[in-house]
Amino acid sequence: MSDDNNNINLTIDGQQVSVPRGTTVLEAARSIGIEIPTFCWHPKLKPAGACRICYVEIEKARTLMVSCATEVGPDMVVQTASEKVLQGRKAVLEFILMNHPLDCPTCDKGGECDLQNLTFKHGVDDSRFDFKKYRHIRDKNSTFDDLRIGPEIIRNQNRCILCYKCVRANKDIFGEQDLGAYQRGNITEINTPPGEQVDSLYSGNLVEICPVGALTNTDWRYKIRVWNTQTVDSVCSYCADGCNLTLWKNKQKVYRATSRRNDNIDEGWICDVGRYGYQVPMTEDRLTTPLIKKGDAQVPATWEEALGLISEKFKKIKDERGGVCIGGLISPNLDSLSLHTFSKFFRKILNSNNVDFRAGYKMLPEKSDDLYSKLTSLPFKIADIEKSDLIFVLDSDLTKEHPIVNLRVRKAITQKNASLFALNPIATQTGGLATDEMVYNIGALHALLNGLCVSLIDQNLTQYENASDLKNRLSPNTIEKASNISGIEVARINSLAKVIAEAKNISLIAGELLTSAINREELAGAIINLCLLAGIFDKGQVGVLSQAANSKGAEKLAVMPHLSERSILKLKQIWDNYPDNDGLALDQMIRSSIKEELDSMFIIGSNLMLEYPDGAVVKEGLEKLDFLVVADICETETTQLADVVLPLSTWVEYESSFVNLEGVEQKFNAAIKPIGFSLPAYQIINKISQGLKTPLFEMIDELIPEIKTLLQPDENQNSFETCAIEYIEEKQNPEFEIPLLVSNELHHFGYYTEKSNSLSSFCSEAFLEISPGLAEKLDVKEGSIVRVESEIGKINLPVKISEYIDNDVVRAYRNFSASPVNILQMRKRNVDRVKLTVVEGT
Amino acid sequence: MEKKILTKYIDDPNQVNIDTYLSHGGYKALEKALKEMKPPEVIEEVKKSGVRGRGGAGFPAGVKWGFIPKDNPKPRYLVCNGDESEPGTCKDRVLMESDPHGVVEGMAISSYAIGSHLAFIYIRGEFAYPARMMEKAVEEAYEKGYLGKNILGTGYDLDMIVHTGGGAYICGEESSQLNSIEGERGMSRMRPPFPAVAGLYACPTIVNNVETLAAVPFIINNGGDWYASMGTEKSNGTKLFSLSGHVKNPGNYELELGTPLSVLINDLGGGMLDGHKLKAIIPGGSSTPMLLPDQIDVKLDYESLAEAGSMLGSGAVIVIDERTCMIWVAERLIHFYRHESCGKCTPCRDGTGWLEQLISRIERGEGKPGDIEKIESLCGNIMGRTVCPLGDAAVMPIESSIKLFRDEWEYHIQNKKCMVKSEFAFK
Amino acid sequence: MILNEKSVAEIKKKMVRYPRRKSAILPAITVAYRQVGHLNGELYREVSQIIEIPVIDIATAASFYTMFPKEPVGKYLIQVCHNISCALLGADSLIGYLEEKLGIKKGETTEDDMFTLISVECLGGCTAAPMMQINDEFYENLTREKVDKILEDLRNKA
Ligand SMILES: Cc1cc2nc3c(=O)[nH]c(=O)nc-3n(C[C@H](O)[C@H](O)[C@H](O)COP(=O)(O)O)c2cc1C
Numbered sequence A: 001m002s003d004d005n006n007n008i009n010l011t012i013d014g015q016q017v018s019v020p021r022g023t024t025v026l027e028a029a030r031s032i033g034i035e036i037p038t039f040c041w042h043p044k045l046k047p048a049g050a051c052r053i054c055y056v057e058i059e060k061a062r063t064l065m066v067s068c069a070t071e072v073g074p075d076m077v078v079q080t081a082s083e084k085v086l087q088g089r090k091a092v093l094e095f096i097l098m099n100h101p102l103d104c105p106t107c108d109k110g111g112e113c114d115l116q117n118l119t120f121k122h123g124v125d126d127s128r129f130d131f132k133k134y135r136h137i138r139d140k141n142s143t144f145d146d147l148r149i150g151p152e153i154i155r156n157q158n159r160c161i162l163c164y165k166c167v168r169a170n171k172d173i174f175g176e177q178d179l180g181a182y183q184r185g186n187i188t189e190i191n192t193p194p195g196e197q198v199d200s201l202y203s204g205n206l207v208e209i210c211p212v213g214a215l216t217n218t219d220w221r222y223k224i225r226v227w228n229t230q231t232v233d234s235v236c237s238y239c240a241d242g243c244n245l246t247l248w249k250n251k252q253k254v255y256r257a258t259s260r261r262n263d264n265i266d267e268g269w270i271c272d273v274g275r276y277g278y279q280v281p282m283t284e285d286r287l288t289t290p291l292i293k294k295g296d297a298q299v300p301a302t303w304e305e306a307l308g309l310i311s312e313k314f315k316k317i318k319d320e321r322g323g324v325c326i327g328g329l330i331s332p333n334l335d336s337l338s339l340h341t342f343s344k345f346f347r348k349i350l351n352s353n354n355v356d357f358r359a360g361y362k363m364l365p366e367k368s369d370d371l372y373s374k375l376t377s378l379p380f381k382i383a384d385i386e387k388s389d390l391i392f393v394l395d396s397d398l399t400k401e402h403p404i405v406n407l408r409v410r411k412a413i414t415q416k417n418a419s420l421f422a423l424n425p426i427a428t429q430t431g432g433l434a435t436d437e438m439v440y441n442i443g444a445l446h447a448l449l450n451g452l453c454v455s456l457i458d459q460n461l462t463q464y465e466n467a468s469d470l471k472n473r474l475s476p477n478t479i480e481k482a483s484n485i486s487g488i489e490v491a492r493i494n495s496l497a498k499v500i501a502e503a504k505n506i507s508l509i510a511g512e513l514l515t516s517a518i519n520r521e522e523l524a525g526a527i528i529n530l531c532l533l534a535g536i537f538d539k540g541q542v543g544v545l546s547q548a549a550n551s552k553g554a555e556k557l558a559v560m561p562h563l564s565e566r567s568i569l570k571l572k573q574i575w576d577n578y579p580d581n582d583g584l585a586l587d588q589m590i591r592s593s594i595k596e597e598l599d600s601m602f603i604i605g606s607n608l609m610l611e612y613p614d615g616a617v618v619k620e621g622l623e624k625l626d627f628l629v630v631a632d633i634c635e636t637e638t639t640q641l642a643d644v645v646l647p648l649s650t651w652v653e654y655e656s657s658f659v660n661l662e663g664v665e666q667k668f669n670a671a672i673k674p675i676g677f678s679l680p681a682y683q684i685i686n687k688i689s690q691g692l693k694t695p696l697f698e699m700i701d702e703l704i705p706e707i708k709t710l711l712q713p714d715e716n717q718n719s720f721e722t723c724a725i726e727y728i729e730e731k732q733n734p735e736f737e738i739p740l741l742v743s744n745e746l747h748h749f750g751y752y753t754e755k756s757n758s759l760s761s762f763c764s765e766a767f768l769e770i771s772p773g774l775a776e777k778l779d780v781k782e783g784s785i786v787r788v789e790s791e792i793g794k795i796n797l798p799v800k801i802s803e804y805i806d807n808d809v810v811r812a813y814r815n816f817s818a819s820p821v822n823i824l825q826m827r828k829r830n831v832d833r834v835k836l837t838v839v840e841g842t
Numbered sequence B: 001m002e003k004k005i006l007t008k009y010i011d012d013p014n015q016v017n018i019d020t021y022l023s024h025g026g027y028k029a030l031e032k033a034l035k036e037m038k039p040p041e042v043i044e045e046v047k048k049s050g051v052r053g054r055g056g057a058g059f060p061a062g063v064k065w066g067f068i069p070k071d072n073p074k075p076r077y078l079v080c081n082g083d084e085s086e087p088g089t090c091k092d093r094v095l096m097e098s099d100p101h102g103v104v105e106g107m108a109i110s111s112y113a114i115g116s117h118l119a120f121i122y123i124r125g126e127f128a129y130p131a132r133m134m135e136k137a138v139e140e141a142y143e144k145g146y147l148g149k150n151i152l153g154t155g156y157d158l159d160m161i162v163h164t165g166g167g168a169y170i171c172g173e174e175s176s177q178l179n180s181i182e183g184e185r186g187m188s189r190m191r192p193p194f195p196a197v198a199g200l201y202a203c204p205t206i207v208n209n210v211e212t213l214a215a216v217p218f219i220i221n222n223g224g225d226w227y228a229s230m231g232t233e234k235s236n237g238t239k240l241f242s243l244s245g246h247v248k249n250p251g252n253y254e255l256e257l258g259t260p261l262s263v264l265i266n267d268l269g270g271g272m273l274d275g276h277k278l279k280a281i282i283p284g285g286s287s288t289p290m291l292l293p294d295q296i297d298v299k300l301d302y303e304s305l306a307e308a309g310s311m312l313g314s315g316a317v318i319v320i321d322e323r324t325c326m327i328w329v330a331e332r333l334i335h336f337y338r339h340e341s342c343g344k345c346t347p348c349r350d351g352t353g354w355l356e357q358l359i360s361r362i363e364r365g366e367g368k369p370g371d372i373e374k375i376e377s378l379c380g381n382i383m384g385r386t387v388c389p390l391g392d393a394a395v396m397p398i399e400s401s402i403k404l405f406r407d408e409w410e411y412h413i414q415n416k417k418c419m420v421k422s423e424f425a426f427k
Numbered sequence C: 001m002i003l004n005e006k007s008v009a010e011i012k013k014k015m016v017r018y019p020r021r022k023s024a025i026l027p028a029i030t031v032a033y034r035q036v037g038h039l040n041g042e043l044y045r046e047v048s049q050i051i052e053i054p055v056i057d058i059a060t061a062a063s064f065y066t067m068f069p070k071e072p073v074g075k076y077l078i079q080v081c082h083n084i085s086c087a088l089l090g091a092d093s094l095i096g097y098l099e100e101k102l103g104i105k106k107g108e109t110t111e112d113d114m115f116t117l118i119s120v121e122c123l124g125g126c127t128a129a130p131m132m133q134i135n136d137e138f139y140e141n142l143t144r145e146k147v148d149k150i151l152e153d154l155r156n157k158a
């Protein structure tokens, strides 16, 4: 039997099989449906060959071989179920069972434990071992020998079979440093470093890959038995990565979420927000009926009453002042059906373009931002990051913003030796892997990008024909100027330019700070210049990553007032009419409400009072409205202002889809029925529309073709031109000099997740992250309270000293309703700035 | 009787000083290798000598050096294994503390042969004094230009690091040793890849025992043929034997391979202690199967000991007399292996633990019928099924003890006590 | 800071010799152990700072190596080899004798924190059995008289 040089032919249990060179015997066997049991093997981890359960017999080999770590060889003859193999496997099981407690009835893993299953299958027991089982006792009075090693995770070392999967994944895949193996031999234990705990964003995965009940989490523990649950395919509703989930439910309750491996996206890993985020829909304080404002109280009402009132009001406004006097805001965490229905309701029924989803953004443009939307419509694939030899991150704290993209970047670097360069206003965890993470003076990104372009031209590293022309248009930008403004040495800028020019395949990734920036159109322009000069469009991919689970969907479904020509064309295609008026972006809605030009707003799933980066202004705006309708899943600071509040269903309660940052539409199914009298947004909208005698659909499916058309990937766009836009420095008030960054806390996303007990157990209150240096200057320590004061607002926060911040920038988090930081922010300022005064605890 | 080659000067307290070492012809071999021989010629000479690994496995050194891939651009490393933790063994220690320059010179020549510019000597942590002697020797060698840049003007550079362990027998096993040097836990690695292909920092690496490398200067000085002329046909040269246990004159003795065991025990060792009767011999360190008194004339070489059902191993001969309970011996040994298992693979980690519990209960007089059979079957489930040979090392002495002294094991279980109680008072 | 300047300097000196910093873990904790007499989390953190390697790598590695006590011991750590060659020549009775002389059981430390007595695996002194190691020194071919003298001298030295 002859092998061509990249395929190997062998025989497994009498079956011929041909697999690529380098395949393991285990994988070869699986490829033809022969199952070999494993404990320490994992598809995404390097083989360890530790547990020895995967023995096979290989002709001419003296001893049994571990199939997970043995590569196939030409004409190998493999037995996976011979006498000898079964004997060896039983022997290993017997060894493992020796000290393994027989507490399956009280063990959380019971019913889904690899060890339990295999033991039944092979009819092995521990009866030959007639000694007392060894106990890694933690607490003399505890019968369970449990040790809490993290906010969520509990370790029972007695059950651990030392497959080391948790430790290997934590180190090799997540790059975390909070779990390791201690001691040695048969007293080895899995534990944290002295005085630390397992609290990384990926901690839940450790529980999921533990083959036994050694690692369990509070989330699922003792709540229900796995055989009493049914599973439902779902998708994460938080960030834009779009991890695939399995929801485990019983009747009207969801009990946990686990990963549903999708190698294009998550590779079987999910972050804790996705894992524990399902708890939000399960909270006690869900809105279950509509509320109508009577005097200054909101009293429960029926849908008839509520809908009646709304349609009456909307109709009146529409007839007397026009649909343009109603503004609409919908959350990008809502599904595609709802987003589209919303846009259709405003555009077709109210004949108005006043729709928006960008609550958390800085000042929005009053026209379509063509460069930006052109850039965002470029194809980007998470899996293709692995193909790049250079990963270039702009303005993104990847771990926080896109945990799963972050893992792919890690993989590219640690397993495919790609190199990483990052430009960030603050040092990041991902940056730890970077060849050079350039922490620039906040606000200077545009200058820096222009500098990079000039550098490419000056070092003549570009093949772009109109380079010299661009050079002129770019002046007075120089590398020196870029260096002065950004604080990055000229040499570093030049060497980065060189690296970019020389890379064979680049993944350029830009994040939240850029997408929500005021000058994102300018930044987009600068990035386009860079891509043209360095030929990035032809040698790699550009990902301007959208933020929320369906932000990409919202963009593609045109839930914005100002649209590019191409989107307008598309809408005209699917609808006979398109409002010819110029719609209002969210900022304009708020302002016109203050000017009493806008009468009403219809808000779905968005807590503007906390999200809108100008707390004071938005309050005034919303209060000035004659008629405010808010649909949400719980009472919020925003629903409290509403004339009518509508109970909204969550994504676990109906069937629809999200469009992830790659533009891939992913369906999710309903795990339970809507809670109380709540309804999915698209039904709420349709009912209101029916009230106006203009139903949007009989059956929701009617909208699917329209959605399909809008979600079509835009046909090739490589018609880019350079555009020189000069960097303008933002004026600032010298009294407030410390730049303030506002982002999601590691274990939170938006203002809902504080309702998840698990996520709150990692972090439950706001704080201000400052550098050790600044802490010294202010003479404060961990936990001291400081007053954070901006031109327009102030708030007291406890400080946390972080090694990630090495300059005088401070970071606050937007996830905690008790301390809303948006009252510090100014929508029209790109960079928020504050001053700090110590309140207590120096 | 003794054939003192590696140990010729170990009784001279000044041998540790480079001047004395030089006055005894030291570093001549290095000079010869660097100035007159190409690396392949050095390897050829070592192949010719037939010198085999003295660390236990007995693999021909020259052949192993030949396994380094020619085309691999990565740096290459030499690691000299001075972990010496096999119970009964203390021969490398003598070389390191009494003739450290011999070790340095051997390492330097070998590094040159395999094209390495950084050599490590891994010394078990408890050997603080030998480590100090090696450190001193290395410093002197640097000062005198036998190490460092452009050695003896030949353009060859070599750095040498003395790396000490932390109390772990498993770190004597080459793959664990490499992990230990890398700063990892001393867990054994799966092979392939073998160190010669991907060892330290995933670069081609040769690991050799101290004694193996210490022989190299003599091979270079006097030629491979000269070395091969000593010993037997397949087991060439001399070997150090650590004689311990119930003999009059325990100690380290250098013998031509093929010398009868009786010569070591009776002539050199002065026979049994206080005239007690010989009961058993562990010929190659605690991991090797035991021999019976009637095998005392077996020749000390790789082949003869294999025929006799045991191994030459590290050359540690442990003599056991009639007053000794073999279950007591077994308990000591299995306790050791359980304590030293790295914990990576199941059969070794859990198997040694189970065996220890069984054997000590027998020793305590609480053995149950069937325990012996159980021990045998457990040994079978460990032998040849572990990541590294520690598993085998743990079971071989047990299996042989049961094979050779089964009646004593059964007696122990039936009568709940030792046939002979091992009570050894220290003087 | 527990580690003194001398130790820190020594660690840095050893560290730079290695192709990779992580290799300095074992040398570094050895230096720490020699200065302090045992290892603990605080020392791991200090070493971590000096050689710029995560605490976890240092803590997990240190825990693997049994030569370093992980909590405080007496001024003199007496480690008697109890493995086969020494056992055949009376290691057990040597331990018994020490217990008697020091008035402590194996594994314990004397009131005055002078001596801690433990038994360990083969130390490579097999041809000079029975033997023991006190801190870094080997004491071989032990007899009662020798042991008496050794303890005597150590007491006087302290
Ligand atoms: C458990 C175990 C312990 C070992 N201990 C040592 C040792 O202390 N010294 C040594 O030189 N080799 C030891 N070895 C053998 C080494 O793995 C390796 O074969 C040897 O160092 C190679 O050198 P050599 O070919 O010169 O003998 C040990 C092997 C095993 C399996």
Ligand code: SF4
Residues within 6 Å of the ligand: A159, A160, A161, A162, A163, A164, A165, A166, A167, A190, A209, A210, A211, A212, A214, A215
């Ligand atoms: S805790 Fe679970 S995953 Fe970790 S080593 Fe033990 S059995 Fe394996």
Ligand code: FES
Residues within 6 Å of the ligand: A037, A038, A039, A040, A041, A048, A049, A050, A051, A052, A053, A054, A055, A066, A067, A068, A069
């Ligand atoms: S699965 Fe192969 S050794 Fe564990």
